[in-house]
Amino acid sequence: MVRVELCFGGGLEALLGGQKRTPVDVPDECRTMGKLILWIRDTLISERHDMFMKDDCVRPGILVLINSSDWELEGTTQYVLEPGDSISFISTLHGG
Amino acid sequence: MVRVELCFGGGLEALLGGQKRTPVDVPDECRTMGKLILWIRDTLISERHDMFMKDDCVRPGILVLINSSDWELEGTTQYVLEPGDSISFISTLHGG
Amino acid sequence: MEQPQQETVERYSRQMVLGCFGVESQRCLSRARVLVVGAGGLGCPAAMYLAGAGVGALCLLDRHGDCVERSNLHRQIAYNDAVVGVDKAEALAQFVRNLNPRCDVQRLDSKQHGVGICAANAEQMVQGFDVVLDCTDNVMSRYVLSDACALQKVPLVSGAAIGTDGQLSVYCSSGAKDDDTPCYRCVHPVAPPQHCVGSCDSAGVLGPVPGIIGTLQAIEAIKVICGASFVGAEPLRRKMLLFDAMDCSFRTMKLRARNSACIACSSNSTSTQNRITRVNEYDYDAFLMGDSAGDSAAAAPAI
Amino acid sequence: MEQPQQETVERYSRQMVLGCFGVESQRCLSRARVLVVGAGGLGCPAAMYLAGAGVGALCLLDRHGDCVERSNLHRQIAYNDAVVGVDKAEALAQFVRNLNPRCDVQRLDSKQHGVGICAANAEQMVQGFDVVLDCTDNVMSRYVLSDACALQKVPLVSGAAIGTDGQLSVYCSSGAKDDDTPCYRCVHPVAPPQHCVGSCDSAGVLGPVPGIIGTLQAIEAIKVICGASFVGAEPLRRKMLLFDAMDCSFRTMKLRARNSACIACSSNSTSTQNRITRVNEYDYDAFLMGDSAGDSAAAAPAI
Ligand SMILES: [Zn+2]
Ligand SMILES: [Zn+2]
Numbered sequence: 001m002v003r004v005e006l007c008f009g010g011g012l013e014a015l016l017g018g019q020k021r022t023p024v025d026v027p028d029e030c031r032t033m034g035k036l037i038l039w040i041r042d043t044l045i046s047e048r049h050d051m052f053m054k055d056d057c058v059r060p061g062i063l064v065l066i067n068s069s070d071w072e073l074e075g076t077t078q079y080v081l082e083p084g085d086s087i088s089f090i091s092t093l094h095g096g
Numbered sequence: 097m098v099r100v101e102l103c104f105g106g107g108l109e110a111l112l113g114g115q116k117r118t119p120v121d122v123p124d125e126c127r128t129m130g131k132l133i134l135w136i137r138d139t140l141i142s143e144r145h146d147m148f149m150k151d152d153c154v155r156p157g158i159l160v161l162i163n164s165s166d167w168e169l170e171g172t173t174q175y176v177l178e179p180g181d182s183i184s185f186i187s188t189l190h191g192g
Numbered sequence: 193m194e195q196p197q198q199e200t201v202e203r204y205s206r207q208m209v210l211g212c213f214g215v216e217s218q219r220c221l222s223r224a225r226v227l228v229v230g231a232g233g234l235g236c237p238a239a240m241y242l243a244g245a246g247v248g249a250l251c252l253l254d255r256h257g258d259c260v261e262r263s264n265l266h267r268q269i270a271y272n273d274a275v276v277g278v279d280k281a282e283a284l285a286q287f288v289r290n291l292n293p294r295c296d297v298q299r300l301d302s303k304q305h306g307v308g309i310c311a312a313n314a315e316q317m318v319q320g321f322d323v324v325l326d327c328t329d330n331v332m333s334r335y336v337l338s339d340a341c342a343l344q345k346v347p348l349v350s351g352a353a354i355g356t357d358g359q360l361s362v363y364c365s366s367g368a369k370d371d372d373t374p375c376y377r378c379v380h381p382v383a384p385p386q387h388c389v390g391s392c393d394s395a396g397v398l399g400p401v402p403g404i405i406g407t408l409q410a411i412e413a414i415k416v417i418c419g420a421s422f423v424g425a426e427p428l429r430r431k432m433l434l435f436d437a438m439d440c441s442f443r444t445m446k447l448r449a450r451n452s453a454c455i456a457c458s459s460n461s462t463s464t465q466n467r468i469t470r471v472n473e474y475d476y477d478a479f480l481m482g483d484s485a486g487d488s489a490a491a492a493p494a495i
Numbered sequence: 496m497e498q499p500q501q502e503t504v505e506r507y508s509r510q511m512v513l514g515c516f517g518v519e520s521q522r523c524l525s526r527a528r529v530l531v532v533g534a535g536g537l538g539c540p541a542a543m544y545l546a547g548a549g550v551g552a553l554c555l556l557d558r559h560g561d562c563v564e565r566s567n568l569h570r571q572i573a574y575n576d577a578v579v580g581v582d583k584a585e586a587l588a589q590f591v592r593n594l595n596p597r598c599d600v601q602r603l604d605s606k607q608h609g610v611g612i613c614a615a616n617a618e619q620m621v622q623g624f625d626v627v628l629d630c631t632d633n634v635m636s637r638y639v640l641s642d643a644c645a646l647q648k649v650p651l652v653s654g655a656a657i658g659t660d661g662q663l664s665v666y667c668s669s670g671a672k673d674d675d676t677p678c679y680r681c682v683h684p685v686a687p688p689q690h691c692v693g694s695c696d697s698a699g700v701l702g703p704v705p706g707i708i709g710t711l712q713a714i715e716a717i718k719v720i721c722g723a724s725f726v727g728a729e730p731l732r733r734k735m736l737l738f739d740a741m742d743c744s745f746r747t748m749k750l751r752a753r754n755s756a757c758i759a760c761s762s763n764s765t766s767t768q769n770r771i772t773r774v775n776e777y778d779y780d781a782f783l784m785g786d787s788a789g790d791s792a793a794a795a796p797a798i
Binding site for chain 3: 105106107116146147150155156157158159161164165166168169184186187188189190191192
Binding site for chain 4: 199202203204205206207208209210211212213237240241244245246261262263265266267269272273274290291292293355356360392393394395396397398399400401403404407408410411412414424425426427428431433437438439440441442444
C-alpha cells in the first residue's frame, strides 16, 4: 500500500460528491499512474465514468498533476507513485 | 552548518539588492531564529539596518514566517532551524 | 411589462444556478449591509463587484474632501477624467448606483462633519454592518477600524497593496465561542516605524495589483455574509494571502490565533467595559508616533 | 493651461515612480497594440485595467451581435442597465475610451461581416498585435485563437473561469530561439468531449471570480509587453495558475514544453508553410465534434 493524496478540481470534484482532497491507500499492484486511474474509476467513482475516462485513460480536457507538475514531465502513465505524493485531476475551464 | 532558504518580500527585498530568495548556509551557533536574525543583519544586510531590526529583534511591521506559518506558532526566537526550512520576512503593506 | 422580481431573478441568475451558492446565498446577500472604507484602488473593484453580486446595502466612506485626482485613474477604474476633482466616495457611490439600482448605496458621513473614520467615531460607524472592508491606505485607519470591528464583533476583510505586492486577510471574530480569529492588533501588536511605511502615492503601484486584492476582498466578504448557505466556502480566517505580481505567485500563511490579552478583542467577558474604555481612551497618536514624535502626519484624521 | 504631456505624466505617475517599472516600461505600454477577444466577465476588467495602465492601442472583439444581457451585469462590471441590449464590444469600447482618452480604442470588425474570430480569419486578426488576450467562453475560439497566435508568434494570455474556479496561463512562443512556451494545442492536443464542457451561462459563476482572472490577464499582458524593461517581472510561461475561490487558494503548476510535433507551433522551420496549410485546412468542426457528431453548436462561428 502507498498513501497518496488525490485532488479533484475545476468541477471534477462533483464525481466524488464534492470532495476536493482525499487521502487514499493505493494497493501496491496499482502503483503506476496508468493503474491508479483505473483503480480510481473502479473504487472511488460511482457514476458518470465518462466524465473521468475515455478509452482506458483520463479523458481529454483533464489536466493531470503529479506534485504540481504536468504529468507529461513525469512519464504520464508510467510514473510510479511515492508515499506522500499529491496527484491532481483538474478539469480545464472554458468559460469567461 | 544548516542550509535554509531565506525569502524577503513586501519591499524588504530592497535590503538585499532586490533578491527575493536566497539559499544560505547558517553556522551551527546561529541555528535559533533569534540568532539567525542577528546573523542576517551582520552578514547579508549592508545598509539601512533599521528597516530590518529594532532593539535586537525584527522591527514591528515585519511578518516572520517559518515554512508558511506565523513564527508565533513556532516559538518565535526560540525556534531551531531544520535543514530545508524556508524562513520569510515580509513587510506589512498599508497602501490601497 | 417585466416584473421587478423577474428582473432581479434574471440579474442574479448566473449566481443562483451555481449549486454551492443557490437562492439561499443570494437571499443572504440581498439582506446584507456592507461598509467599504476607502474609495481608492482597493475600494473601487470591491464596491463594484459587491454591488454587482447583489448586496442589499452598500455604504462607502472615504476621507472627507478626498477627491479624484488624475494620478488615481490608472488603478481606480470606477473614475475617469470627467470626475477628476469630485469627492471620491460620492463618485464611487454614483458609479455603483448605476451598476445596480437594486443596491441601496449610501455615502456614509461621519458624525463629526469634515472628518473620516477616527478613534472617536469608529465604533459607531461600524455598528450594525455584517462585514466591513478595510480598503484604506494608512496605518492609523487600519488600527482604528480593526479596534472598532473587534469591539462590535463585525468581521473585517482587510486588503493592502503597494508596488507589485498585495496582502489579504479576514480579521475579527464574529463572536462565536470557538472563533479564534485574531484582530489586526493581535497580529500587529506594535505599529511599524513611520519611516518604514510606504504609500501608493510615494512608492508607486502597478494599476491592476490593487484590482486583484480589492476583487478578492469582495469574494471574502460574500463568503463571510453567506456563511453556511455558501456550501463549502471558507473565509480567509487565521490565514493571510500574499500576492507577488512579478511572478504571479500567491502564498497562504497560517496566522496566530486571537491573543487573549489583546486590548481590542480579548474574549474575557468580565472586561468588556474595560476593553471599550481602554480602546476609546487609546492614544493612537502616541502609539503611531513611537519613534518619530513631531511628525504631524499621524495627528491628521484617518480615513 | 495644462499641457497634454504633463497630463500624461500625471496620469501614469504612480507607475513610473515604481523603481522596477519606470519610464521605460510606461513607454513600452504606450507603444503596444493589444487585442482582447471576448468582452464578458474576463474581458471587462482586463480591458479596463489595460486602458488604465496606458496601452497605446486596445482592440476589442466579441461575437458580432452579442449584446449585453441583464444576467451579465453581476460580473461584467463595465456595463449597467442602460446598455442592456447594446453590442458588447461596442459598449466596452465606449467605457474604456472614457476611462482613458489617450488610449486608441477600436472595436475590431472581422473581415467577414457578421462573424467573430474563426478559423478563416483568425490569423489575419491577430497579426501585428504585441499580445492577445483570450477572454472567450468556448472551446473552439480557444483553439482557433491559439493556432493563429502560434503561427504569427504572438504571445497569448489565456484566462478562463466558471463556478468558483479560475485558470490562467501565457501560451505561444514569441519566436525567440530558446523560448519553449507551449501553445494551447501543445497542452490540450485533443478537445474535451462536448458533454464535459460547461459555460458560465449554464453552470453559473460567482461574479468576482472572472474579475480575478481578467485582472491577472491584464498584469500578465503588461509583463509580456514590457519585457526586460519591467525589471524582475516574469510572465506565466510554462506555468498555469489554478484559482479556487472557495478557500481563496492559488496553485501554480509546471506545464510541459512546446511539442516539437505540434501542428500549430512546431519550431521546425522547414515546415512553416506546411504548418500554415495544415492549420488553415484544419477541420475544427470535426475536431470538436469528436464523439458527438450531429451537434450543430460547434459549426457556429466562434469568438
Ligand atoms: Zn485582538
Ligand atoms: Zn503547439
